[in-house]
Amino acid sequence: MDAKEIIARRVAQELRDxxxxxxxxxxxxxxxxxxxxxxxxxxQSENGIIxxxxxxxxxxxxxxxxDAGGGFISALPGAYAFDSATSxxxxxxxxxxxxxLGGLQVDATGRLANWMVPGKMVAGMGGAMDLVAGARxxxxxxxxxxxxxxxxxxxxxxxxxxxxxxxxxxxxxxxIEPTPKGLVLRERAPGVSVEEILAxxxxxxxxxxxxxxxxx
Amino acid sequence: MDAKEIIARRVAQELRDxxxxxxxxxxxxxxxxxxxxxxxxxxQSENGIIxxxxxxxxxxxxxxxxDAGGGFISALPGAYAFDSATSxxxxxxxxxxxxxLGGLQVDATGRLANWMVPGKMVAGMGGAMDLVAGARxxxxxxxxxxxxxxxxxxxxxxxxxxxxxxxxxxxxxxxIEPTPKGLVLRERAPGVSVEEILAxxxxxxxxxxxxxxxxx
Amino acid sequence: xxxxxxxxxxDQAAALVPDGATVMIGGFLGVGSPRRVIDALVxxxxxxxxxxxxxxxxxxxxxxxxxxxxxxxxxxxxxxxTNPVTQQKMIAGEIEVELVPQGTLAERIRAGGAGLGGILxxxxxxxSVAEGKQVLTVDGRxxxxxxxxxxxxxxxxxxxxxxxxxxxxxxxxxxxxxxMAMAAKVVIAEPDEVVPIGVIPPDxxxxxxxxxxxxxxxPH
Amino acid sequence: xxxxxxxxxxDQAAALVPDGATVMIGGFLGVGSPRRVIDALVxxxxxxxxxxxxxxxxxxxxxxxxxxxxxxxxxxxxxxxTNPVTQQKMIAGEIEVELVPQGTLAERIRAGGAGLGGILxxxxxxxSVAEGKQVLTVDGRxxxxxxxxxxxxxxxxxxxxxxxxxxxxxxxxxxxxxxMAMAAKVVIAEPDEVVPIGVIPPDxxxxxxxxxxxxxxxPH
Numbered sequence: 001m002d003a004k005e006i007i008a009r010r011v012a013q014e015l016r017d018x019x020x021x022x023x024x025x026x027x028x029x030x031x032x033x034x035x036x037x038x039x040x041x042x043x044q045s046e047n048g049i050i051x052x053x054x055x056x057x058x059x060x061x062x063x064x065x066x067d068a069g070g071g072f073i074s075a076l077p078g079a080y081a082f083d084s085a086t087s088x089x090x091x092x093x094x095x096x097x098x099x100x101l102g103g104l105q106v107d108a109t110g111r112l113a114n115w116m117v118p119g120k121m122v123a124g125m126g127g128a129m130d131l132v133a134g135a136r137x138x139x140x141x142x143x144x145x146x147x148x149x150x151x152x153x154x155x156x157x158x159x160x161x162x163x164x165x166x167x168x169x170x171x172x173x174x175x176i177e178p179t180p181k182g183l184v185l186r187e188r189a190p191g192v193s194v195e196e197i198l199a200x201x202x203x204x205x206x207x208x209x210x211x212x213x214x215x216x
Numbered sequence: 217m218d219a220k221e222i223i224a225r226r227v228a229q230e231l232r233d234x235x236x237x238x239x240x241x242x243x244x245x246x247x248x249x250x251x252x253x254x255x256x257x258x259x260q261s262e263n264g265i266i267x268x269x270x271x272x273x274x275x276x277x278x279x280x281x282x283d284a285g286g287g288f289i290s291a292l293p294g295a296y297a298f299d300s301a302t303s304x305x306x307x308x309x310x311x312x313x314x315x316x317l318g319g320l321q322v323d324a325t326g327r328l329a330n331w332m333v334p335g336k337m338v339a340g341m342g343g344a345m346d347l348v349a350g351a352r353x354x355x356x357x358x359x360x361x362x363x364x365x366x367x368x369x370x371x372x373x374x375x376x377x378x379x380x381x382x383x384x385x386x387x388x389x390x391x392i393e394p395t396p397k398g399l400v401l402r403e404r405a406p407g408v409s410v411e412e413i414l415a416x417x418x419x420x421x422x423x424x425x426x427x428x429x430x431x432x
Numbered sequence: 433x434x435x436x437x438x439x440x441x442x443d444q445a446a447a448l449v450p451d452g453a454t455v456m457i458g459g460f461l462g463v464g465s466p467r468r469v470i471d472a473l474v475x476x477x478x479x480x481x482x483x484x485x486x487x488x489x490x491x492x493x494x495x496x497x498x499x500x501x502x503x504x505x506x507x508x509x510x511x512x513x514t515n516p517v518t519q520q521k522m523i524a525g526e527i528e529v530e531l532v533p534q535g536t537l538a539e540r541i542r543a544g545g546a547g548l549g550g551i552l553x554x555x556x557x558x559x560s561v562a563e564g565k566q567v568l569t570v571d572g573r574x575x576x577x578x579x580x581x582x583x584x585x586x587x588x589x590x591x592x593x594x595x596x597x598x599x600x601x602x603x604x605x606x607x608x609x610x611x612m613a614m615a616a617k618v619v620i621a622e623p624d625e626v627v628p629i630g631v632i633p634p635d636x637x638x639x640x641x642x643x644x645x646x647x648x649x650x651p652h
Numbered sequence: 653x654x655x656x657x658x659x660x661x662x663d664q665a666a667a668l669v670p671d672g673a674t675v676m677i678g679g680f681l682g683v684g685s686p687r688r689v690i691d692a693l694v695x696x697x698x699x700x701x702x703x704x705x706x707x708x709x710x711x712x713x714x715x716x717x718x719x720x721x722x723x724x725x726x727x728x729x730x731x732x733x734t735n736p737v738t739q740q741k742m743i744a745g746e747i748e749v750e751l752v753p754q755g756t757l758a759e760r761i762r763a764g765g766a767g768l769g770g771i772l773x774x775x776x777x778x779x780s781v782a783e784g785k786q787v788l789t790v791d792g793r794x795x796x797x798x799x800x801x802x803x804x805x806x807x808x809x810x811x812x813x814x815x816x817x818x819x820x821x822x823x824x825x826x827x828x829x830x831x832m833a834m835a836a837k838v839v840i841a842e843p844d845e846v847v848p849i850g851v852i853p854p855d856x857x858x859x860x861x862x863x864x865x866x867x868x869x870x871p872h
Contacts, residue, residue: 020642042642046754047680048824050640063683064811064825070681070734077630078596080640081823083830083858084680084706085546085762088755092547092775093614095643122742122751123733124707125781130755133775134547163778236862258862262534263460264604266860279463280591280605286461286514293850294816296860297603299610299638300460300486301542301766304535308555308767309834311863338522338531339513340487341561346535349555350767379558539768548759549788549795552769568769570799575769579790603854634823636856 001216003172006189007141009034009216011100011170014139015041019097020090022046022131025069028100028141044096046087046127051079068127091127092134099135101128103142103169106152108203110165110178112140113158125161132162144171150202152176152183173197175214182206187214217432219388222405223357225250225432227316227386230355231257235313236306238262238347241285244316244357260312262303262343267295284343307343308350315351317344319358319385322368324419326381326394328356329374341377348378360387366418368392368399389413391430398422403430439649445620446472448646449585452480452505456541456583456612460486461514462494464605466589466622469648470497478503484541484583486534486608487511488518499527508581510534533561536578538611544580545614551578586616588639593623594632596641606638613639622648659869665840666692668866669805672700672725676761676803676832680706681734682714684825686809686842689868690714694721702726704761704803706754706828708738719747728801730754753781756798758831764800765834771798806836808859813843814852816861826858833859842868 001009004027012034015021022044023029035041044050045067052067053074061072075081082090090096105113112132115125132138145151152169168186169176174197175187184206185197190213198205217225220243228250231237238260239245251257260266261283268283269290277288291297298306306312321329328348331341348354361367368385385392390413391403400422401413406429414421440448446469449455459465465485473481474497483504488511489496496515498504506528512518521527532540533555543551552575556562566577588609591602599621601609613619621644660668666689669675679685685705693701694717703724708731709716716735718724726748732738741747752760753775763771772795776782786797808829811822819841821829833839841864 042640045824047683048826049634050642051634062823064822066681066683066824068680070683075634075823078594078598078641079634080598080637081634081826082640083821084754084758084827085831088758089542089546089614092755092773093545094547095614121733122739122749124729124731124751125753126707126731126733127754129753129779129781130775133773133777134755159780160778162775234862258860261604263463264607265854266862267854278603280602282461282463282604284460286463291603291854294814294818294861295854296818296857297606297854298860299601300534300538300607301611303607304538305762305766305834308535308553309765310767311834337513338519338529340509340511340531341533342487342511342513343534345533345559345561346555349553349557350535375560376558378555539766543771546759547774549772549774549790549793551763551771552797554767554769568797570769570797573769577772577788577790600855606855635820635826 003143004030006172006216007170010175010214011139011141012036014098014168015039016097020044020050020095022091022096022099022135024101026102028102031100044090046091048083048087049075049079049081051076088130091130094134094136096135098137098139099131100139100141101131103140104151105156105158106140106166106169107156108154108182110183111156111163112161112166113156114161116159128161132164132166138166140166140169142171144173145200150200152201152203154203173200184208185211187212189214190216219359220246222388222432223386226391226430227355227357228252230314230384231255232313236260236266236311238307238312238315238351240317242318244318247316260306262307264299264303265291265295265297267292304346307346310350310352312351314353314355315347316355316357317347319356319367321372321374322356322382322385323372324370324398326399327372327379328377328382329372330377332375344377348380348382354382356382356385358387360389361416366416368417368419370419389416400424401427403428405430406432439647442468442472442648445469445646445648446476446478448618448620449473449478451478453584454482454484456586456616457483457485457495458588458607458609458612459494460604460607462489464589464607464609465494466587468651469587469620469622473498473503474501480505482506484508484581488515490514491517508532510537538608540578540581541608541611541615544582545611548580550580552576553578581615583616585618585620586612588613588619588621590621590623592625592627592632593621593647594627594629596629597621597644597647598632598637598641599639599644600632600636601638610638613643618645619643620646620648623650626650659867662688662692662868665689665866665868666696668838668840669693669698671698673804674702674704676806676836677703677705677715678808678827678829678832679714680824680827682709684809684827684829685714686807689807689840689842690717693718693723698723700725704728704801707731708735710734711737728752730757758828760798760801761828761831761835764802765831768800770800772796773798801835803836805838805840806832808833808839808841810841810843812845812847812852813841813867814847814849816849817841817864817867818852818857818861819859819864820852820856821858830859833863838865839863840866840868843870846870
């Protein structure tokens with residue numbers, strides 16, 4: 001199982017039946033592959049649809065039907081298409097049970113940075129600021145470290161996406177929960193030790209007596 | 217021609233081709249009968265339709281299709297149905313060329329009162345406050361006086377509908393325009409003298425050198 | 433998300449509205465109001481409701497029936513002129529009435545459903561509606577700060593519902609219904625027709641099933 | 653109200669967008685963007701536009717084409733990550749970029765079209781988006797006051813238009829188009845299909861013809 005699959009499978013365990021969920025572009029999109037059997041989750045794509053499906057058969061792509069990354073998708077029976085004001089009314093109004101977003105950094109208070117690197121990369125926040133402000137639960141799905149550099153840091157060095165702390169951080173090494181008392185290590189990836197996690201994390205981490213392995 | 221027909225016919229002359237117009241309940245509704253030939257006016261009913269028509273043939277009334285007074289209407293080809301937020305976005309957003317409203321009082325500054333009589337009648341403002349605040353032109357269509365009492369008064373004794381002055385007042389006796397310098401008498405109803413109008417008006421009225429008769 | 437669950441009878445729906453609850457009710461002079469659930473509330477003898485809706489209908493129509501039956505303690509509406517009973521009860525101190533301009537009412541409900549902290553409207557500036565409200569000047573023009581409205585329960589009427597409770601509305605029966613579907617904890621929709629999933633195309637759905645907690649059975 | 657008037661060619665439509673104008677352009681990564689009018693603007697060599705839209709597309713897609721062709725002086729968008737040319741021109745000082753959270757952008761355009769003086773949103777509180785903005789506390793929670801956006805011209809894509817210019821949109825090509833139809837002085841819609849009056853039922857119209865100033869001819 002590669003790093004991305006570990007993350008996607010673990011995040012999928014956070015899904016709840018009969019709820020509305022938004023998956024960010026990139027890694028978070030993979031979560032849709034691992035919805036538990038028998039569970040009905042309504043996935044929203046913030047460019048304007050609830051209830052989208054896989055890419056259609058070749059030659060059946062519709063230029064008026066794409067996901068938020070611009071890729072062709074299909075629509076499931078019972079889907080709903082809407083405009084951008086409605087899309088973010090759903091997001092901001094507390095109708096979204098959960099959003100899964102990629103991250104550049106998370107700090108000791110659980111704040112996320114994921115939309116720009118000053119002087120280098122200015123992507124723009126797109127829908128991320130609204131998603132973090134509005135979703136009932138915000139899950140960050142990201143590699144634990146990037147090119148040897150820690151991403152879970154004492155304090156953000158990048159501009160924050162929101163002042164609101166996220167609900168959970170899922171990486172290829174660990175599950176970490178931001179709490180009012182700081183970050184708590186909840187789970188280890190299969191075969192990963194607490195020491196390895198600590199070595200890859202520069203933010204202070206509270207380590208409970210038992211830190212179970214993820215069950216994937 | 218009775219008083220109501222005089223008013224409705226004169227107000228209809230204020231209609232402009234290819235514009236959106238809202239007619240209040242009661243007397244203003246009659247204006248729709250006198251749209252000049254060849255002119256296309258889109259009438260909005262604020263409960264949710266643009267492009268409504270007359271009451272349908274007997275037995276064809278639809279309980280889901282009424283005007284703002286609750287009366288059965290029909291829809292013309294090319295009509296548009298919408299929700300209340302959209303309805304008032306159209307009204308407040310400056311998309312409405314003109315609204316025609318009934319009135320209880322208009323004062324020397326052109327302010328309208330038309331939604332309650334303290335201690336006697338509390339109708340509620342319904343959509344009137346939004347219409348007066350939002351329409352590009354606000355026309356008041358009312359009887360000049362009620363039971364011998366003047367309705368065009370120096371100062372409102374009833375609660376105002378808006379701080380914004382209306383554009384024009386059309387009565388069975390006269391056409392009066394509120395200006396920054398006060399009310400100006402623009403036209404007389406057929407056979408009505410300036411003296412008769414002054415006698416039925418307690419607000420100060422500026423009388424220009426010529427006050428033509430309405431051409432109906 | 434009301435998915436493939438059993439539809440409620442109007443009585444079962446009315447039982448989900450606790451006495452004293454704040455209830456949004458769709459409709460405009462009864463057009464687009466959930467008539468069967470309203471009748472069931474009257475039959476149950478609901479008490480102390482705060483009702484949010486466009487108007488109080490007529491004594492025998494829409495929200496007016498709840499007023500006449502004594503179910504309503506407070507009404508937040510734009511118009512009561514068509515129901516003399518509301519006026520009598522208001523004067524007698526039996527009902528509290530908050531009058532809100534219709535466009536402001538729509539925006540306050542929309543703001544409640546959209547997670548906004550309020551909206552700035554020019555409507556009501558310089559009138560009694562402005563009393564007690566903050567006036568903000570933006571680019572030289574005065575606006576009232578109007579706050580969001582939310583409710584415990586929304587009672588809606590719709591035209592079609594599919595088994596997921598995706599809803600459509602019909603002509604002028606739409607009015608406040610889709611706004612209220614966003615702004616309450618429990619959302620109950622009373623359909624004229626129920627159709628299989630897929631019958632309503634994605635572009636024609638006006639309220640997604642994910643917002644609807646319960647569906648009332650179609651009329652017999 | 654675009655009633656029974658002749659449809660424009662894309663070039664005629666582009667000629668209605670003056671250099672230096674503020675232009676709203678529908679679409680999300682080019683999906684739902686008026687492609688033919690964008691191409692005509694590039695061909696005309698439009699200059700100094702302030703563009704309001706979701707993103708700057710890709711260099712060969714949507715608003716991205718206008719950026720690459722040097723038509724854009726300023727962009728008010730939520731995302732530029734998919735167009736490296738925008739980033740280069742921004743760093744070189746050739747384009748000014750105002751980044752707005754997507755939901756805030758939608759509400760600001762909606763407010764512009766709905767005559768609101770602004771809206772209060774929790775989005776962006778405690779971030780760089782809050783700089784220079786008024787923070788208002790409503791019922792104990794902080795919100796940013798975000799002001800309305802309006803434009804000289806809106807360039808829309810739609811699925812169907814009838815002869816009155818009543819419009820429908822298709823699936824995810826809807827996005828910002830219906831909001832922008834409300835928020836500009838001149839509104840130009842580019843349809844995929846044109847149909848007779850009455851073919852689009854009143855409940856399926858998403859933008860009424862009364863808001864549309866000009867219709868572009870259907871594709872050949």
